[in-house]
Amino acid sequence: MQMEQTDLKAAADRVYRYLMFSSPESWGGHEWAEWAMERNRWDWNPGVGLIAAADYGAFCGAEGMIQAVEVWTEQNIGGSEKLKVINSLAPYAIFPLLYRQTGNRFYKDKAEEMAIWLIKEAPRTRNGAFEHTVTESASFSEQVWADTVFMAILFLARTARLAGRKVLAEEAMSQTLLHLQTLQDKETGMLFHGWNGETGDWMSAARWNRANAWIAVGVPMIAEEAGELCGDMKLIGELRERYSRLAETLVRCQNESGLWPTVLDRPYFYEETSGSAGIACGLYKAVRAGWIPAELALASADRAVAAVLTQVREDGAVLGVSGGTPVLGSVEAYDHVPTFPTLYGQGLVLLLFVEKLRMIAST
Template identity: 35%
Template structure:
């Protein structure tokens, strides 16, 4: 798929698929026959989806879509937000960007208050890591790779938006702490979790979507923070990302897809992780974090992903939300469901691909004009 029109149409289809999701594994017709975000719960699944949707709206300049996103936030905030924890922080990332488009001082105040809570109120582990507290449990002493996407991108963006260097520093610190305990120096891949209660990595699972959160989060952090990123941290995270992507290159199936357990070809294939890997690699190449030699990984993954988008725009072979597994069979048994994060990671990939193709078209046009 090379044509920008085809990619745009596919993006529209996947975004409509997201709008149809009312809950995990629950789809419905579009509300009133128009684009309305119907997802009922304020939590991580929709938070990732909203970020993908907002990136699409910004690329396309779609003010109606931005208004639909704002309407969802209005509805949720008015009805009352859930207790603050790692996963309920995820929707704050899109909100911290939406305030650039919508004049809502109350939302700006919420963004600042929530960012301050992350630093001062969220439970911390040894070494000051963000404990992966979720609505179901405290996960005492546990670090999960999901945390970096769910909390730290928002914290860094809020720090940049409100000129709070301390928030940016805390977000960067979390990346360093999580790398220490979750990054495997032998393979370059990331374990799903670490616990200080026993000091181990649970099942030692190289879980695909968990790894993809890292592939996405590293370039996103650097892009969101820009020149406020400490040079030493950028250099360090660049090397971490390169080690991971080098490992991914050896584990990708011939058709471009990745397995739920990256190093286990008997585990199911997984589309959302594959989309996350492709997006993160393309994003990293675009901002100069990775060299061009890694582009074929993303190109192969892109073809695998678009082959798994249904005619109704729902992304197929996306595994359900995955708590910490204590054995590898746990990950092999995770069922597939329609999920907003699956839609979102595919949307991010399509947005990045479309943006890249448009840049190439502009460059060719400029060259042709110069030749005349």
């Protein structure tokens, strides 16, 4: 156990360093490499990485890691004023932690300001879900994406707890359930990547690995922050029931390698690391929360940790991570998305390693 903990901590340190301090010469030659690894942008990709870096710093009690996150915020906060969309909310999820660590009132006030904007002004689809909006010049009118749960609703839940505001907690929990109701396949329990309210379908109907991961890891994080303050036991009961069904089917479709294919019901598609890490992290978190039984999920999550470790390069870069992926035109198109290191890939793997270290420390 001690050797496992030591090896995992060393890998987490490498992933963290590559996330926060790698330089362009190590990013590879792919045409999307700069977008994938450039930290100094206010967007979801750096945001996911920063959420993980802050979580790791808090877990380790490492003041320097928290300071690095704060430095990033100070350098990039100007970019937050350029537009307000779902994907640009992800970095704000670190503000509650920064407020607790530093006492700087700016973080609390700004988080509350953006949370109020989200619940009062952000575009919604006809069924009331937050419409998935992005920083790029693209519109996905009437579309509900699984990604929104992690990019925006996690921030809302954390701000609800920070401010002690029931209305924010209720919206966070209601939106989480609404996304599951909209995206969960009744037949399999898996989640589709997105729903188009205008056409009334799941578009390509891809049961995409990372879409399932955003919700698998995001739901227990959201419930931990907002569940008690929301207090709607009927809502929470349905959310738990749906999550349990998701967890059961995710465990069943895991490959023998310990990873999951990039489309869950296509086992012959390539295996994708970031989604696999997010799914396994979610399983650990759900077990710790008492949402799913340990005997269902821990062996599966442990196999995933072992497999993900083999994808961490010596310099800390995480391999096998698919590039940024909107809802694609066909299921087959997901198998052709290129892979390379990304900030969100680093982040999801770091979140997994931290959760496993947390599990080890509690035994």
